[in-house]
Amino acid sequence: MIIRRLAHRPVLLAAGLFLAFALPWLVYPPVAMDIAAWALFAAAVDLLLGYTGLLSFGHAAFWGVSAYVTGYIALHTGLPFPVAVLGGTAAAGLLAVPIGLLSVRLSGIYFSMVTLAFAQMVYFVVNQWRDVTGGENGLQGVPRELFGLDLTDPFVFYYAGIPLVLLGLAALWRIVHSPFGQVLVSIRDNPSRARALGYPVDRYRLLSFVLSAALAGLAGGVFSISHGFASLHDVYWTTSGQAVMMVVLGGIGTLWGSVLGAALIVSLNDYLATAGFEETGIITGSIFVVIVLLFRKGLWGTAAGLLAGRLQERRPVREPSGPKSSARQRSSSSVASKSSG
Numbered sequence: 001m002i003i004r005r006l007a008h009r010p011v012l013l014a015a016g017l018f019l020a021f022a023l024p025w026l027v028y029p030p031v032a033m034d035i036a037a038w039a040l041f042a043a044a045v046d047l048l049l050g051y052t053g054l055l056s057f058g059h060a061a062f063w064g065v066s067a068y069v070t071g072y073i074a075l076h077t078g079l080p081f082p083v084a085v086l087g088g089t090a091a092a093g094l095l096a097v098p099i100g101l102l103s104v105r106l107s108g109i110y111f112s113m114v115t116l117a118f119a120q121m122v123y124f125v126v127n128q129w130r131d132v133t134g135g136e137n138g139l140q141g142v143p144r145e146l147f148g149l150d151l152t153d154p155f156v157f158y159y160a161g162i163p164l165v166l167l168g169l170a171a172l173w174r175i176v177h178s179p180f181g182q183v184l185v186s187i188r189d190n191p192s193r194a195r196a197l198g199y200p201v202d203r204y205r206l207l208s209f210v211l212s213a214a215l216a217g218l219a220g221g222v223f224s225i226s227h228g229f230a231s232l233h234d235v236y237w238t239t240s241g242q243a244v245m246m247v248v249l250g251g252i253g254t255l256w257g258s259v260l261g262a263a264l265i266v267s268l269n270d271y272l273a274t275a276g277f278e279e280t281g282i283i284t285g286s287i288f289v290v291i292v293l294l295f296r297k298g299l300w301g302t303a304a305g306l307l308a309g310r311l312q313e314r315r316p317v318r319e320p321s322g323p324k325s326s327a328r329q330r331s332s333s334s335v336a337s338k339s340s341g
Helices: 002-007 010-026 029-049 059-077 081-103 108-128 154-176 179-189 191-196 201-227 237-250 256-274 280-294 298-314 323-340
Strands: none
Touching: 010 029, 010 154, 010 256, 029 059, 029 154, 029 201, 029 237, 029 256, 059 081, 059 108, 059 201, 059 237, 081 108, 081 154, 081 201, 108 237, 154 179, 154 201, 179 191, 179 201, 191 201, 237 256, 237 280, 237 298, 256 280, 256 298
């Protein structure tokens, strides 16, 4: 596909790395960290939606559970925050196994509703387990411990936390460009044919679901450490909806589009909140509707398609070589000789 060929270009990858490390110089560092965490979360959702063909409204459960587990480990053990984040990531992956086993056999709206139901069950458990989660107050005062280094400055913490996000994005990129990723795309396009070819469709879907959940958990853990707390909003279903909106805005099945969608939504929410506008959902929802109507492939997908079209127009047309072309040349030369005679 055109977008995949563009994503393979080293120049594009280098530009992405440059923007990732320059981001806290361009926006407020906590906002930069939010953009990075949400970008990874949206890309993880895109692995399931864009490459496996399953729309999940329950990924807030994995983002939120990882946020709580990460915060609990950091609060009660004093371990470095990367270890706490990895603990939250493992918890999200483990939670995804039973949920996935009961969900991946379904598809379409049925899969979406089942994942939403499980997410609401997790929300209820987190809300009621007050001794561990803090209930409505959440976990507060989550430390940023890293071998005695002072990470209270958001600018310094950004450069300590961004490697985790970049590793998650690199893992996603490797997954979708591997043979495993190609099988996921074939299952998305035609599960019956993939099953006829001998691929265990449900097993592949389950593995994709668990990987997507674990990487969403990695993003949630980084987000929890960055903000210093974990709240009920992290496990509420609207968090899943926001990640899906980011994927659709950027372009389904692109990964890069998820990063672009996250940057736009987080930056817009921050700008509106700073300006004192409380009903940010009205603005973001309106923009979402306009983009969906005008850019069916999302911002990144549409831009990549237009660029590929321009390059195709500028490419010179070459005469075909082979027996037919040589015969055509002989016939034209014979006609020219007769006319001259």
